[in-house]
Each structure stands twice: as structure tokens, then as C-alpha cells.
Amino acid sequence: MNARFLLAAALLSAPALGQTDNPAAPSPGEIVATAPANAWVDIAPDDLLVMDLAPGAWEQPGRVVIQLMAPPFSQPWVANIRTLAKAHWWDSLAIVRAQDNYVVQWGDPDAEDAGKARPLPATMAATSEDEYARTGAGFLERNGGAGGAALRDILVPRNDVSQFQTFHGGFPVMAHATPDSVSAWPVHCYGTVGVGRGMSPDAGSGAELYTVIGHAPRHLDRNIAVVGRVIEGVEHLSTLPRGTEALGFYKTPQERTPITSIRLGSEVAGLPGYQYLSTESQTFARYADARANRRDPFFIVPAGGADLCNIPVPTRRAPGRD
Amino acid sequence: MNARFLLAAALLSAPALGQTDNPAAPSPGEIVATAPANAWVDIAPDDLLVMDLAPGAWEQPGRVVIQLMAPPFSQPWVANIRTLAKAHWWDSLAIVRAQDNYVVQWGDPDAEDAGKARPLPATMAATSEDEYARTGAGFLERNGGAGGAALRDILVPRNDVSQFQTFHGGFPVMAHATPDSVSAWPVHCYGTVGVGRGMSPDAGSGAELYTVIGHAPRHLDRNIAVVGRVIEGVEHLSTLPRGTEALGFYKTPQERTPITSIRLGSEVAGLPGYQYLSTESQTFARYADARANRRDPFFIVPAGGADLCNIPVPTRRAPGRD
Numbered sequence: 051m052n053a054r055f056l057l058a059a060a061l062l063s064a065p066a067l068g069q070t071d072n073p074a075a076p077s078p079g080e081i082v083a084t085a086p087a088n089a090w091v092d093i094a095p096d097d098l099l100v101m102d103l104a105p106g107a108w109e110q111p112g113r114v115v116i117q118l119m120a121p122p123f124s125q126p127w128v129a130n131i132r133t134l135a136k137a138h139w140w141d142s143l144a145i146v147r148a149q150d151n152y153v154v155q156w157g158d159p160d161a162e163d164a165g166k167a168r169p170l171p172a173t174m175a176a177t178s179e180d181e182y183a184r185t186g187a188g189f190l191e192r193n194g195g196a197g198g199a200a201l202r203d204i205l206v207p208r209n210d211v212s213q214f215q216t217f218h219g220g221f222p223v224m225a226h227a228t229p230d231s232v233s234a235w236p237v238h239c240y241g242t243v244g245v246g247r248g249m250s251p252d253a254g255s256g257a258e259l260y261t262v263i264g265h266a267p268r269h270l271d272r273n274i275a276v277v278g279r280v281i282e283g284v285e286h287l288s289t290l291p292r293g294t295e296a297l298g299f300y301k302t303p304q305e306r307t308p309i310t311s312i313r314l315g316s317e318v319a320g321l322p323g324y325q326y327l328s329t330e331s332q333t334f335a336r337y338a339d340a341r342a343n344r345r346d347p348f349f350i351v352p353a354g355g356a357d358l359c360n361i362p363v364p365t366r367r368a369p370g371r372d
Numbered sequence: 373m374n375a376r377f378l379l380a381a382a383l384l385s386a387p388a389l390g391q392t393d394n395p396a397a398p399s400p401g402e403i404v405a406t407a408p409a410n411a412w413v414d415i416a417p418d419d420l421l422v423m424d425l426a427p428g429a430w431e432q433p434g435r436v437v438i439q440l441m442a443p444p445f446s447q448p449w450v451a452n453i454r455t456l457a458k459a460h461w462w463d464s465l466a467i468v469r470a471q472d473n474y475v476v477q478w479g480d481p482d483a484e485d486a487g488k489a490r491p492l493p494a495t496m497a498a499t500s501e502d503e504y505a506r507t508g509a510g511f512l513e514r515n516g517g518a519g520g521a522a523l524r525d526i527l528v529p530r531n532d533v534s535q536f537q538t539f540h541g542g543f544p545v546m547a548h549a550t551p552d553s554v555s556a557w558p559v560h561c562y563g564t565v566g567v568g569r570g571m572s573p574d575a576g577s578g579a580e581l582y583t584v585i586g587h588a589p590r591h592l593d594r595n596i597a598v599v600g601r602v603i604e605g606v607e608h609l610s611t612l613p614r615g616t617e618a619l620g621f622y623k624t625p626q627e628r629t630p631i632t633s634i635r636l637g638s639e640v641a642g643l644p645g646y647q648y649l650s651t652e653s654q655t656f657a658r659y660a661d662a663r664a665n666r667r668d669p670f671f672i673v674p675a676g677g678a679d680l681c682n683i684p685v686p687t688r689r690a691p692g693r694d
Contacts (some may be wrong), residue, residue, distance in 0.1 A: 149561045150607045153686055179672055240473045240587040250672055263610075265562040265681050267586050269666050272673040285472045285614045288586075292607045344591050350572055351594040357679065359587050 075345035081337045082327060082364045089331040091220065092368065093117055093324045098315030099135060099278065101156075103145070103286055104308040112286030114261075115324065116243050117365070118278040120161065121220030123236045126175040127245050127275045130256035135314045137171045139257065144306035145290065149298025151264030154248055154287040156309060157257055170257060177245075179253040182235065182275050215358035217329035221279065222358040224271065236276040239266045239359035241284050245275040263288040266359040269326070281324060281365040323368030337364065397667035403659045404649060404686045413542065413655040414690065415439055415646045420637030421457060421600065425467070425479075425608055426630040432609030433632070436583075437646065438565050439687070440600040442541030445558045446504065448497040449567050449597045452578035457636045459493045461579065466628035467612065471620025473586030475531060476609040477568055479579055492579060499567075501575040504557065504597050537680035539651035543601065544680040546593065558598040561588045561681035563606050567597040585610040588681040601689040603646060645690030659686065 058332040076084075099116040120129050134140060138157070147155035160166035216225055218234065238244065242262045247254030254275065261280055280287070290307060293300040300306050315321050327334050340346075342356035398406075421438040440450050443547045456462060460477070469477035482488035538547050540556065547556040560566065569576030576597065583602055600611070604605050612629060615622040637643050649656050663683045665674035 100414060119374060150610055249669055266679075268679065269663070269671070269675045271675065273666075273671050289611050290474055290615055291611055341591070344595075347571060349591070349595050353591045353593065357588075357590065 051284065053060060075216070076340065077344075077346035078337050078340040080346075081333060081340055085327060085331070085333040085337075085364075089328050089333040090325040090366070090368075091328045093114060093220075093281075093313055093315075093326060093365075095315035095318075095321065096132065098321070098324060099131065099312060100318045100321065101140075101312045102310040102314055103329055104310055114280055114282050114286055115282040115315075116278045117220065117281045117324070119236060119249070119276060120221055122279050123218075123221075123223075123277045124245075126177045126181060127254070127256040127277050129175045130177070131259075131277060132314060133171050133173055133175075134257055135312055135317075138311065139168065139171065139314040140309050141178075143168070143309050144303075145287070145309065146293075146306055147260070147297060147299045148287075148290040148292045150292045152262070153244075153260040154263050154290055155258065155260035157246065157259065159306065161258065170255060174255055177253045177275070180250055181253070182272055217334070217358070217361075217363065220326040220329055220363050222361070222363070224358075235272050237271045237358065238262055238268055238274075238276060239267070239279070239362065240264070241280040242266075242360075243278040243280065244270065247274060255343075261287050268359075281326070282367075311323065325366055325368050327364040329363055334363075337361075393493050398662065399666070399668035400659050400662040400667075403655060403662055407649060407653070407655040407686075408414075411650050411655040412647040412688070412690075413650050415542075415637075415648060415687075417637035417640075417643065418454065420643070420646060421453065421634060422637055422640045423462075423634045424631055424632040424641065427604050435605050436602055436608050437604040437637075438650070439542065439603045439646070440601045441558060441598060442543055445543075445545075446567075446597045446599050448499045448503060449576070449578040449599050452499070453498045453581075453599060454581055455493050455495055455497075455634060457634055457639075460633065460635075461490070461493065462631050462634040465631050466625075467609070467631065468615075468628055469582070469619060469621045470609075470612040470614045472584075472614045474584070474589060474614055474620065475566075475582040477580065477582035479568065479581065481625065483580065492577060496577055498574045499577060499597070500662065501573055503575070504594055539656070539680070539683075539685065542648040542651055542685050544683070544685070559588070559593045559680065560584055560590055560596075560598060561601070561684065562586070563602040563684075564588075564598055565600040565602065566592065567599055569596060583609050588679070590681075595643075598668070603648070604689075647690050648686055649686040651685055656685075659683075 077348065097118045097120075099118060101114040101116065103112040103114065105111055118126075118131065143156065143158050145154060145156040146159050147153065149254035158168045160168070214225055214227070215237075216223055216234070218236075221236055222239055223234045225234050236242075240262055244260055244262075245254035245256050246258035246260055256275075261278070261284065265286070291305070292298055293305065295301050315324075327337065338361045340355070341361045343354060345352060386474045419440045419442075421440060423436040423438065423582070425434040425436065427433055440453065441447075465478065465480050467476060467478040468481050469475070480490045482490070536547055537559075538545055538556070540558075543558055545556045545558050558564075562584055566582055566584075567576035567578050568580035568582055578597075578599065581599070583606065585606070613627065615627065616621055617623050623631055637646075649659065660678070662668075664678035665676060667674060
């Protein structure tokens with residue numbers, strides 16, 4: 051917890067962690083490359099979703115690896131995604147939409163056609179927009195007031211802001227402070243995976259998913275469930291030809307990229323281990339500070355701050371275990 | 373960073389322009405679609421750069437149309453770009469780099485090889501990092517205090533921020549206010565075109581250009597010259613296969629997409645007219661407010677603000693003149 055507060059403080063007004071006078075300051079990548087082993091957190095195989103795509107423009111199969119959202123966020127949808135993956139529900143379905151600077155989306159192309167739609171498993175959890183639409187009663191408050199109070203003490207008075215960016219369990223989140231509480235919600239960045247839905251009160255089941263392939267569409271925050279992020283192979287989605295129908299949907303079935311399979315990591319033979327850089331670690335705090343204030347030789351003017359989507363949480367294949 | 377965030381609130385959450393009580397508030401797209409004709413500004417043909425690419429993954433030629441940066445920003449590089457286009461300098465050169473969630477870059481693949489590099493025209497202007505590295509003495513101050521003063525009156529006192537986002541001549545810019553002056557600089561958003569360069573003090577000539585194809589890399593602001601933005605055909609760049617060498621450079625010449633030609637708009641027969649929505653218009657203010665506070669039916673929670681890269685300046689082909 052303390053490390054997170056330090057990080058957020060660094061992000062917000064950046065005492066430079068001793069680096070300002072160092073003309074050869076390391077780049078963010080160098081900081082990550084030299085992180086101690088204990089700064090890396092193993093991602094449990096059941097927190098990984100592995101999507102294998104049929105051969106595409108590169109004429110080789112594409113694999114996309116997704117880290118599922120950490121509790122307490124979006125858990126009804128995450129539960130459904132695990133149910134669907136275990137049922138092999140997505141197999142032979144397709145990527146149905148690619149809209150430039152926005153999202154790539156996949157699921158059942160016949161979902162809107164009751165006669166042809168693939169039935170959902172019977173054990174799907176109910177979902178509700180209340181889970182993401184509300185802004186109060188967020189997890190920091192629910193998990194006890196101490197964290198919220200500390201956040202307010204450290205961050206809020208400094209600039210009199212009531213809304214700020216931080217990280218939780220490897221994911222970027224926004225937090226909102228009031229005199230009585232601190233709440234938080236996950237946000238949309240490049241590579242974020244979210245749950246497609248129709249008009250309210252439909253909140254989506256998790257069967258229709260999308261990945262952000264452009265500038266962070268932050269207006270979707272709190273309006274759609276964020277369920278994970280791509281940690282490997284996003285280029286297999288971001289390079290797909292854009293659909294020419296409204297919202298980037300493909301015009302013909304032939305344009306869609308077929309999904310070979312989607313599985314939980316625990317069901318994929320030979321899958322490497324994956325890790326993320328602990329967002330509570332000192333290394334992450336240094337990395338975030340360096341992203342916000344580039345001092346490596348190429349740069350002339352440090353920005354003095356960074357949007358949290360410009361501080362992607364580093365991930366890697368666990369060394370020595372491939 | 374928090375200043376930036378507050379600025380969004382200052383600029384955009386302002387009085388809701390009469391829409392708050394309207395349950396059927398128009399979407400940003402609907403506001404743009406019903407803009408009066410006089411809210412649209414013609415882009416001069418010599419402010420357009422037209423890049424034609426050889427057939428790529430879609431097996432049809434791709435055309436990318438770029439609007440060059442409005443004065444007073446980056447004009448030495450823009451002058452060089454016009455010189456290079458008039459000399460047909462880029463013809464038969466190539467796209468050399470595609471890095472996911474970052475940039476696609478083009479120019480002379482042999483630029484670093486003195487024996488093979490294509491010579492630059494003799495009339496190229498000298499460039500200097502001073503043009504973009506400095507943060508003071510920006511255009512609003514130089515062009516007279518009225519604009520700056522108005523910006524301060526409208527924006528700065530509201531939240532006591534000294535750095536804020538705004539627009540100028542169809543481009544997003546950041547501005548910085550002191551008691552005595554207001555300065556400004558152009559920023560990197562999705563589709564922004566910038567000037568590749570080496571280590572300082574090299575500021576690049578304009579012969580090597582890139583386009584942002586991911587989340588806005590705002591750390592490049594004031595560190596690289598911003599010379600324009602793609603207004604049509606960015607998908608021909610954003611879908612290119614990513615290069616597998618460091619920084620997304622292509623490993624082999626065969627992976628590069630050849631450039632058929634790059635021309636100023638005035639030299640392209642049959643080019644449509646292009647327009648942008650005046651960033652000084654009331655329609656743009658309504659559009660920006662709607663982007664920051666989505667009230668169209670899909671949305672549940674308006675964001676209360678927007679990053680300026682989430683308020684892309686609308687452009688279109690001039691109606692009735694294709």
C-alpha cells in the first residue's frame with residue numbers, strides 16, 4: 051500500500067526520486083530491465099485468457115494473451131469469461147469488428163439472430179450496470195477506511211484534486227476522494243479488454259469482448275465493464291484490416307478473422323509463465339516517474355507528468371521457465 | 373499531469389451549453405453532422421501532403437492525406453516538407469518502421485549510409501531544437517496579448533492551473549500561462565505527424581516523418597517537431613505489419629511498404645477539397661463539450677472532462693466538390 055501512495059505522489063507532483071541531477075538517468079525500459087526478481091508478480095494461469103486466431107495477413111497463426119482483471123473489479127463478467135472459456139464457447143466464432151483508433155471486437159456474429167445465435171452456458175452470472183456505473187462505494191472504501199484516509203492525506207490536499215490516477219493489482223485505475231470515502235474504477239487504455247453490450251440496462255455478459263487499439267477511449271470508463279488487458283500479441287488485433295461498415299464492423303463473413311480457440315491459461319499446454327511488474331514495488335514507482343519525466347539522452351524537455359495510459363504496467367514471460 | 377486533468381474540467385465541463393436537461397442530447401457525431409456550412413474551414417491545397425503507397429495487405433493502393441501544421445508552429449520543418457514534396461524527393465522511398473502502439477515512420481532507408489543516402493535538396497531550411505524545446509515565448513504572447521489574456525480570463529483562474537489544453541487553427545495545443553505571458557506548443561495525438569531526428573542537437577530536417585498509431589505519446593511534445601496530422605487514410609499506416617527489429621524497424625527491405633509518391637495537394641490532379649471544423653466555432657465548443665460529457669443514450673456516466681487527444685478536430689471532404 052505505501053509504495054502505491056509513493057507512486058501516486060510521484061505521478062502527481064514528482065519529487066524526482068533523486069534523479070534530477072543525474073545526466074545519465076536510466077530510461078523507463080532500463081529501469082524495468084534491472085528490476086529485482088521479487089518486483090515481478092506471477093500471473094496465475096486461470097487469470098490468463100489465450101486466444102488463438104486463424105492465419106491472417108501475416109499468414110501465420112496469431113496468439114493473443116490477456117490478463118484478466120484483478121478483484122474486486124468486474125468480477126461477475128470475469129466469472130462468465132472463465133465459464134465461456136471452459137466451455138470452449140468461442141471456438142470457431144470470429145473477430146467481427148475493427149474500427150481504427152478505437153476497438154477490435156469478437157464474439158458470435160449471429161448473436162442478434164435468435165434462430166442462429168450460439169446458446170450461452172446455463173451457469174452464466176447475472177451482470178448489472180450498477181457494477182461499473184456507480185462512482186461511490188469503490189473498493190478502497192469497502193476494504194477499510196485506512197487506505198482511503200492515507201490516500202487523501204498524501205494526495206488530495208496537495209493539489210486540491212478529488213480525482214486522481216493510480217494502480218491496483220497490475221491495472222491502471224482512477225480514484226475519487228470525498229471527505230468520507232475513496233472509490234476507484236478500472237480504466238480504458240491501449241490494449242484494455244472490455245465487455246461489449248447493448249443499450250442500458252444491458253450490461254453485457256462477457257461473451258462479446260473488445261480490445262482498445264487506439265488512443266484511450268476514457269469516456270467508456272464506468273460505462274462498460276473492463277475485464278482485462280492484452281499482455282502479448284496485441285499486434286494480431288491492431289493490424290487487422292478495418293471493417294468498412296458503421297463502427298468498423300466487417301461487411302462480409304469472409305472479412306472476419308476466425309477464432310480457433312479461446313482458453314484459460316491453465317488449459318493451454320506449454321504456455322509460458324507470465325509476470326507483471328508489481329505496481330506496489332519501488333521499481334514501478336521509479337519506472338512511472340521516469341515515464342512522466344523522461345531524462346534519458348534523447349529527451350530535452352521532461353513532460354512533468356503522464357497520463358496513466360502512458361505508464362503501461364510492464365509484463366514479461368517468466369525467465370527460465372519457457 | 374493533474375494540471376492537465378484539471379484543465380479538461382476547466383475547458384470542457386463548463387456550462388453544459390443548454391444540453392444537461394435534454395434526455396436526447398445529440399452525440400458528438402450528430403453535432404458535427406449538423407454544423408452550419410460556415411463552421412467549416414477550407415484547407416489550402418498547399419497545406420495538404422498526399423502520400424500514395426504501393427499496394428499492401430489489402431492489395432489496393434493506399435492514400436494517406438496529411439494536413440500540415442498551421443503557423444506559427446514548426447514552420448522551418450513545414451517549409452522543408454514542401455521543398456521535399458515539390459522535388460518529388462520521397463518517391464520510391466519506403467515506410468521503414470511500424471512499432472505497435474507508437475509510430476509508423478517513413479523516409480530514406482539508406483539515410484545513415486553516406487554512400488547510398490539520397491541527397492537532400494540544396495534549399496532546405498536550417499532547423500533547431502530551440503524551435504520546439506523552449507516552453508516560453510509561445511505564439512499567443514508573440515501575436516499580441518489579447519488572445520492570451522482572454523485564455524487566462526476564461527480558463528486559468530477557474531482552477532488555478534497554469535497549464536491547459538486548447539486548440540489553434542485546427543490543431544490541439546497545450547498552453548502554459550504565467551502572470552506575464554501565455555505560450556503554447558502543438559502536441560502528439562493519434563494521427564499526429566512528426567519529424568524523426570537523432571540525438572540532440574539534431575532536430576531533424578523533415579525528410580524522415582512518422583505518424584502516431586497508438587495512445588498519444590505526449591512525452592514527445594516539445595521534444596520533436598510536430599508538423600501535421602493525418603486527416604484521411606490513417607488505416608493504411610495503422611494496419612501495417614509491425615517490424616520485428618528494435619523500435620519496430622523492418623528487418624528486411626522486402627517488409628517495407630514502398631512509397632509511390634508524396635505530393636503537395638496542389639500537385640495532385642482530382643484531389644477533393646478538404647475542410648476542418650473551425651476550432652473557434654460554437655459548433656466545435658458544443659462538440660468538445662459532448663466529447664467530454666457523453667449524454668447520448670448509450671452512456672450512463674459522463675466523464676466530466678476529456679483529454680484533448682480525445683477531442684479530434686473533425687475533418688471532411690468539402691461537400692459538392694468531389
